[in-house]
Amino acid sequence: MSTQLVALAVLMFFATYPWRAVGLLAPGMDRLPRAALDYLQLVGPAILAALAAVNVMVVVDDAGAPRFHIGVEWVALIACLAIVRWRRNLLYGLVAAIAIVALTRAAGLAAIPT
Amino acid sequence: MAADLGGQAEPLMSVAESRRRLIVESLGIAASAMGFGFVYGLSAREAGFSPIEAIAMSTIVFAGAAQFAAVGYVAGGLAWPGVVVLTALLNARHLLYSAALGPWLRDVPRPRKAVMAHLLTDEAFALAIGHFRRIGATDEWGFWLGAVVSTFIPWNVASLAGVLVGGSIPEPSRFGIDIIFPAAMIGLAVGLITGRRELLAAIAGAGVGVIAALATSPAIGIVAGGLLGPAIGLLVPARVARETAPLGTPSSAELYARPGTHIVKDDTRSGTDAG
Numbered sequence: 001m002s003t004q005l006v007a008l009a010v011l012m013f014f015a016t017y018p019w020r021a022v023g024l025l026a027p028g029m030d031r032l033p034r035a036a037l038d039y040l041q042l043v044g045p046a047i048l049a050a051l052a053a054v055n056v057m058v059v060v061d062d063a064g065a066p067r068f069h070i071g072v073e074w075v076a077l078i079a080c081l082a083i084v085r086w087r088r089n090l091l092y093g094l095v096a097a098i099a100i101v102a103l104t105r106a107a108g109l110a111a112i113p114t
Numbered sequence: 115m116a117a118d119l120g121g122q123a124e125p126l127m128s129v130a131e132s133r134r135r136l137i138v139e140s141l142g143i144a145a146s147a148m149g150f151g152f153v154y155g156l157s158a159r160e161a162g163f164s165p166i167e168a169i170a171m172s173t174i175v176f177a178g179a180a181q182f183a184a185v186g187y188v189a190g191g192l193a194w195p196g197v198v199v200l201t202a203l204l205n206a207r208h209l210l211y212s213a214a215l216g217p218w219l220r221d222v223p224r225p226r227k228a229v230m231a232h233l234l235t236d237e238a239f240a241l242a243i244g245h246f247r248r249i250g251a252t253d254e255w256g257f258w259l260g261a262v263v264s265t266f267i268p269w270n271v272a273s274l275a276g277v278l279v280g281g282s283i284p285e286p287s288r289f290g291i292d293i294i295f296p297a298a299m300i301g302l303a304v305g306l307i308t309g310r311r312e313l314l315a316a317i318a319g320a321g322v323g324v325i326a327a328l329a330t331s332p333a334i335g336i337v338a339g340g341l342l343g344p345a346i347g348l349l350v351p352a353r354v355a356r357e358t359a360p361l362g363t364p365s366s367a368e369l370y371a372r373p374g375t376h377i378v379k380d381d382t383r384s385g386t387d388a389g
Contacts, residue, residue, distance in 0.1 A: 005167035
């Protein structure tokens with residue numbers, strides 16, 4: 001059984017861990033200026049929304065070029081957002097989103113983004 | 115201390131109540147990690163990874179998007195230095211997560227923080243920051259639950275399952291697995307939106323992210339949204355942003371400035387000035 005790519009995994013770790021560690025281990029993160037802390041408090045909503053939006057609105061084609069995507073995934077995301085806001089329960093939102101996408105694809109009303 | 119300048123700020127949640135909510139959220143995240151881990155394992159198998167190589171990626175790198183990309187890079191014959199550089203770019207957003215969590219975790223011993231850093235994923239960050247902000251204090255138990263129980267274990271178990279048995283399941287995307295991750299992210303973002311600044315930051319982050327992703331690549335788009343979204347959110351004046359709400363509420367500027375320092379750490383509900 002091949003283990004050659006384990007070394008690649010180790011190299012990828014060294015390309016990832018510093019990003020994760022700097023903010024936690026660097027001294028003085030709790031003594032940043034007020035403006036910096038205000039900024040950091042907004043990172044969560046901004047980056048989570050960016051992750052969600054980019055995941056459903058941008059697909060990368062076979063040539064590696066990103067392109068805009070419109071599909072049932074938008075509906076699923078909006079439904080999830082509304083349900084989580086209404087019921088304050090992430091599970092309900094996820095179940096609704098999966099059901100919308102799976103059912104529309106099964107019925108042939110939506111295609112899998114490629 | 116902060117003056118009460120009006121605004122019906124949301125009261126802080128008790129630790130027990132927030133933990134219960136965290137557990138429910140963690141179930142959703144675990145489902146997401148299981149689904150994506152399985153698809154990753156399947157992709158790795160199809161790209162020629164052995165089970166040891168696939169699970170080594172999940173354990174040692176533990177970064178879903180980078181792992182998916184690495185599978186594509188390796189299958190496409192990209193040289194290792196290229197894979198490593200692209201991994202660094204793809205995971206740059208974790209710097210924002212660690213910087214945002216740093217002030218909350220300042221009292222955690224450094225060896226434990228070093229371990230926490232390896233487990234700091236999109237999901238772990240979202241669960242932890244939401245929990246800390248709901249209770250207005252640091253609850254280390256909440257971080258470990260989100261990072262280990264709902265993400266690390268499901269991701270690795272599902273990766274192994276995917277690489278071992280995934281070949282028998284045709285097109286998992288038919289079952290809507292690909293929508294779990296973005297839906298989980300937007301659902302968790304909803305819990306972090308406690309004022310107009312957060313709302314504007316989220317909208318701007320999404321907008322900037324999509325535009326930058328279309329102009330460059332999804333990885334750069336996500337980082338751009340995470341960098342510029344908060345800057346745009348700060349354009350909302352503090353007096354409008356509900357950040358002059360009474361001290362001891364999630365909207366309190368004092369709470370944000372010195373997280374966890376003024377909260378009475380008992381398990382009772384607190385909605386008033388606790389300073």
